[in-house]
Every structure is written in structure tokens, then in C-alpha cells.
Amino acid sequence: MTDTRPDEKPLLVTVLVFPGVRPLDVAGPIEVFASANEFGGRYRVRTASPGGIDVVTSAGTGLSVDLDAAHVPYISDVVIVPGGPEWPTLIKDDTLLRAVKALETHSRRTASVCTGAFLLAEAGLLNGRRATTHWRFTGELAQRYPQVSVEADALFVRDGSIMTSAGVSSGIDLSLALVEEHRGVDLARAVAKDMVVFMQRPGGQSQFSVRTRVPPVKQEVLRRVLDQAAADPSADHSLAGMARRAGMSTRHLSRLFRQELGTTPAHYIEQVRMEAAQAMLEGGDDPMASVARRSGFGPPESLRRAFMRNMGVTPGAYRARFRTTGVSAETVDRAGCSRSPTPDAHDMPLA
Template identity: 45%
Template sequence: MQRRVVIVIYEGFQLLDLAGPSDVFTTATLLTGDDGYTVHVAAPRAGEVTARGGVTVTARTALADVPTPIDTLMIVGGLGIESHLTDPDLTPHVTRLASASRRVTSVCSGAFLLAETGLLTGRRCTTHWLVADQLATRYPDVEVDPDPIYVKDGHTWTSAGVTAGIDLSLALVAEDHGHRLARDVASGLVVYLHRPGGQSQFSTPLHATTPPAEHLRDLQAYIDANPAADLSVPTLARRAGMSDRHFSRVFTQQTGIPPGRYVERSRADAARRLLETTTHPLPTIARTTGLGAPETLYRVFRRHWRTSPGDYRRRFQSKEP
């Protein structure tokens, strides 16, 4: 029997929060047939619902008319979700439907609606990093972790922003059908599967401002693509056509991070990805990411993620066969 997935939208929702998960479940159904999913889109009121950006989607069912039980209830995000929290055609019905669902999920700022219903009280959750502080302040009884791509706490799943809804949905498919199907779905959608839920939604570019100067943007891309190269300040300054001092000053002004710190974080991110997706020994990872020795790798991980490389691998390495 196919699992019923109900995705809740409202005026101003984020279109990819709906489209990404919907395509994951639909692709899984194409690959499994009768053992897949049926996706239903519901809104406070049936009819046309306009996403942020102006695209209109038709919700054929009002929330009040959604039948139960439900396998998976998913709340999408949107920049204006706070203005909908008091909607009598939204929040009370989400509460009702959640009580009749095997699992309850949210994408991006959809976590605000789950928190408003009390479904996240005493639970750990995540959301888009831009609104994590706002969620934590508004709902002090909710443990908000702004770092992971998605979080599972009991039967409740929450995800980070926008494309993280695809990661969340792939994880749900993997839980239902195994990693092999999730991998096949990811391959069909041409998306990257190796993103465990605990992986940070932050990467080096998010920790640094994109510089307005094109040659510095190109230099950032070079650093990220070549972690084992000579990335010393003199070498980078020569690539940028500047003196060492002038380069350090301009890079820091335009990115908000000194070049040495950017290089270290970029190398740490490269090592983190290898720990998640390979079985390479730590000396190999340290060497190929430009960190040199396992001792340096250990110190960098302690500084940036307050854990050891070995512990990180045990927690977040992909478990697919």
C-alpha cells in the first residue's frame, strides 16, 4: 500500500520546499510502484495558492477536509510564515492532522508552524540558519540547533532551508525503503546523496562574504578546489597580483575573514566531506586536504566543530551500502 504524504502550503510559501520533496517521493514511487507514495497538497483553503516569486499552485484540498490517517505530514517554509501562525484555517488543522500522522516533518521555516502547535516543545529541531535565532527566541521550550541539515527527534523531523528539504525527503525514503532506493532516487534527480542529517548546513562560503572583486571570487574558488596546493599568503597574493600586505588587507575587507583563516576553514570542509563519504585513513585525509598531519587535522576539528575527526566520522559517515 502506498504511503500518504500530505504537504501543507500557504500564501507566500517557498516553491522549492514543495517541489523538491514532491519530486523525491514521486521518483521513489516510479521506482517502486505500488510500494511508493501518494502526494497530496493541502492549504488552509482549497484553490490557487501563490508561492513567493509569483508561481501559482492549485491546492485541491482544504486542510479541514484532509482525511486521516496520514503517513507523513510535511509543512513547507516561507519568509512570511509568522503572519500565518494565527490563521484559524491553518494552525488548528495542522495540530489535528499531526496527531493522526505516523511522522511529522517540516522544511525550512515550516518549523515555526510546528513550534506554534506545540509539536516541538521539548524537542530538538533545526531550521534555516537565518531564522534559527528567531525561532529559539519565540519558542524558548524548543531546542533549536541551527547547524544540521536535518534533525530527527522521535517521530518529528525538521530540516534546514530550501534544498535541505530534498535531503530530508531522501532520508525519509531511506528509512522506509533502504539506502539503495534513496540512492537510485538521488541519481534520477541528479542530486548529491551523501549529506547526512548531522552535516553542517554551513560551508566555507557561508562563513565568508562573497567579495565584490571578481579576481578575489576566482581566488576563493581556487582555494576551495585545491586544498592541497600551496595556499600561503605570499602565493595567494602573487595569484591576485598584489603585495602580501595589500592582499591580506583587501581579502579581509571584502570577505570578513583573513586569508589564512579562510584557507584553514576550506581545508577543514574538504576533510569533513572526505570523512563523510570515504573510508580513507586520517593520515591520507590530512595530507590530501593540505592539513599535513593527523595532529593538525585533530586540532582543526576541535577548533571548528568541538569534536575529533574519528568521532565526526562515526556520527556522520554515510551508511549506504
């Protein structure tokens, strides 16, 4: 079991909550830090709300609160700002925005989950920074706040003392990165394994299976072709081979792909094979030649070209991402500096 040094002081995490907050935005990060404590992480997590009142979440469930956000009696190592489905209304709540600013002023790092980025942006905390949010709202974030450099496909973005993350589950990715930053990669990896999640999900915000994210197809023969490709990516899935098994011309099969899937047979098969190769790289140490052959790419160079084309990284770099959350290499922010700790902050009382 991973453990921290016995003389290390607890890291203080404050999670902002408010009426209409999305429950998973809150629970995901809290669960990461709670799991880290099982492996010696030494986190102390408290919830805070404007006025210190208990809140009702967007799911209609009650959430008890520990502290008044305006009077948190310590310097937080991390402040988590979650989002909510009614974010257009939330960003007009002056009391909530004052709470965001108050917590950020007394924290070493402030991190948003999902549409919590809009609260940070409205409070002026993202001006001149890079940021992200849920893929459905990245365009809206960029349009409303032109002074923010929005990275639409990132799972999370770190810019100085501010971190922002994408959809609701990416709050877990962000929190794992914080655990690695604070307590090291071994502890973060232990937490990821305990929670059965990736250390770092590659490929941006699109994380769904190729076969499950295509629209339902009407033609039974096309369904069989797709199922065969998913079942054995290394088989002969050339246009001629698929057409022969389907009992139709190559021209007709191409037309079905365009009509029902909006893509070409070649592109679809490449995505299936990419997914197969990703799974092999994520879960083992097979030689690249074996990964290339079993995923249907053939020679390793074909695998490499496909990864560069689709992911922008080599297969080796992709595999390496599953050994770290990626945050450990980034020891300073873009300006080459980080926020200095406040002396004796940990000695301040907890409510």
C-alpha cells in the same frame, strides 16, 4: 534497481499547502517521494489545503489541491508542513493553524520545511521539543517560543514524531531521511544519486564554497593569492610563501586579509584545505594519508585535528555520513518510544 517487497502497502504522504506557500518547500519533498517510487518506494502523495481550495504560491504560480486539510480520509504516514516568506502573517491565521493541528492528529510523523517550523510552534506542537528552521530565523524562533529548544546549525532535527528542517533545500534532506527510515538506505541512496544530491550534507547550514562566500576583494594582488590557494590547496601557502609570491611583506599581506576578508591568512587557508579534503572524502575512498597530503594538511594527524576543530568529527566519521542520511541509527525518539501505527490505516480510502 532497488525494490520493496510486493506485499508492502503504499506509504501515505500529505503535503499542506496554503496561499503564499513557498513552491520549493512543496516541490522538493514531493520530488523525493516521486523519485523513490521510480525505485519501488511505493509512496502516494496528496496535497491538502484549508477548505480544499487551490492556492497561489509566494512565486505567484497556481497550485492545485487534492483534499481539504480538515477532512483527509486516511491516516498519513507523513505530513509535510512547508513555510512561506510571510510567516509572521501565516502564524496568525487561525484557519491554517487548525489545519496543521488536524493533520498532525491523524499522522504518524509531522515534518516542517524551513519557516514551517513557526506554524508547528504556534500550534503548540514543538513545546518541549528540539527543532530548527532557516538560519536567518533560528533566533526569532527561540525568542518567540522559549519552550522550544532551537538547534541553530542543524539541517534537520528529529524529536519523537516531529521533524523540522532548515532552509528550503533542506526539505530534500529531510525527505531523503524519511525514505531511508521507511524503505532503507539503499533506496534512499538511489534517490540521492538520481536527484544528484548528497545523502547527508555535513557541516550544518553553511554549505557554500570558501572562495565564493568571501566578499569581493579590491586588491588585485589579493585576488591572485586567493585564486592560487583555491587552485592548489596543497602548495606552499604559508604566510611567508604567499607574501613572497605576492611581492609584499608578510605584515602587509596579513593586513589585507584582515581588511578585506575579516580573517587571518592561516584561517582562510585552513578553510580552503578543509573544503578540498571534504570533497575528496565525499567522493571517494582514498587513504587518509593521501587525502591529507593532497589537501595540503600534510600528515593525517593534522587533517584529523583540523576536522575536529572545524566540524567536530573525525575525517573518517565525516566520510561515513555520505553512506547514509544518518536517520537509520535513530530507531526511537529521545523518550525511547515512537508513535504506534494505527491498525488498517492504509485501508482507509484515498480521495
